[in-house]
Amino acid sequence: MTATNGGHTPADDTAEAARRGGHRPADAEPAGGRRPVGARPGSSDDTAATGGAGAAHHDTVAAVVRQWRAVHPELDTGPMEVIGRINRCAALLQQAEDAPLRRAGLSRPEFDLLGALRRTGHELTPGELARETFSSGAAVTKRLKQLTERGLVERRGDTRDRRVAHLRLTDAGRDLVDAILPEQLAYETAVLSVLAPDGQGELAGLLAELLARLEGRMGALRA
Numbered sequence: 001m002t003a004t005n006g007g008h009t010p011a012d013d014t015a016e017a018a019r020r021g022g023h024r025p026a027d028a029e030p031a032g033g034r035r036p037v038g039a040r041p042g043s044s045d046d047t048a049a050t051g052g053a054g055a056a057h058h059d060t061v062a063a064v065v066r067q068w069r070a071v072h073p074e075l076d077t078g079p080m081e082v083i084g085r086i087n088r089c090a091a092l093l094q095q096a097e098d099a100p101l102r103r104a105g106l107s108r109p110e111f112d113l114l115g116a117l118r119r120t121g122h123e124l125t126p127g128e129l130a131r132e133t134f135s136s137g138a139a140v141t142k143r144l145k146q147l148t149e150r151g152l153v154e155r156r157g158d159t160r161d162r163r164v165a166h167l168r169l170t171d172a173g174r175d176l177v178d179a180i181l182p183e184q185l186a187y188e189t190a191v192l193s194v195l196a197p198d199g200q201g202e203l204a205g206l207l208a209e210l211l212a213r214l215e216g217r218m219g220a221l222r223a
Helices: 010-020 044-050 060-071 078-103 108-120 126-133 137-149 171-192 197-222
Strands: 153-157 165-169
Touching (some): 078 108, 078 171, 108 165, 108 171, 137 153, 165 171
């Protein structure tokens, strides 16, 4: 999904929405008389979907939704307004938060592997690392090779099964993770500062509920 917004940034949108509260009069109707499924009159859902008063309605996803409504006015584009924004935010956040990692010469997937070894506090097999980082086995093998060559990870063979390897951080790997993590968290705090603390908590709760339901659903499908 690609779109431009004339230099308007998501941070501008969010700050403006926080200042205005994201509300519109309860009797105001969306443009074209359309309201997304489940939206309440006068709610932020109402304005977010229709480009009414409030900054969140001029983001790139809102423009894409308006274009699709013009092409297919009979379709409910409500899901795009959630999933499209999650995907767009994820892409922007990954671009931004990779800056501290690039300075350390790490990619995000490599840092995720190092972080998994650090936070679990014990050795992990490549398969366990793949599950911890939501990665494929082949991708984990490639990244581990690079991290091992850099002296950040070391492997130990299993005494009973030569096919199994146990991985752990070296002292250098542990020191690197411990040095990067505070900087990473400070950077993420700055990025999220466009939302008020209450808004961050509400967003975290909604995303946690969505993630838990999706993980449960995907797990049931795999079973």
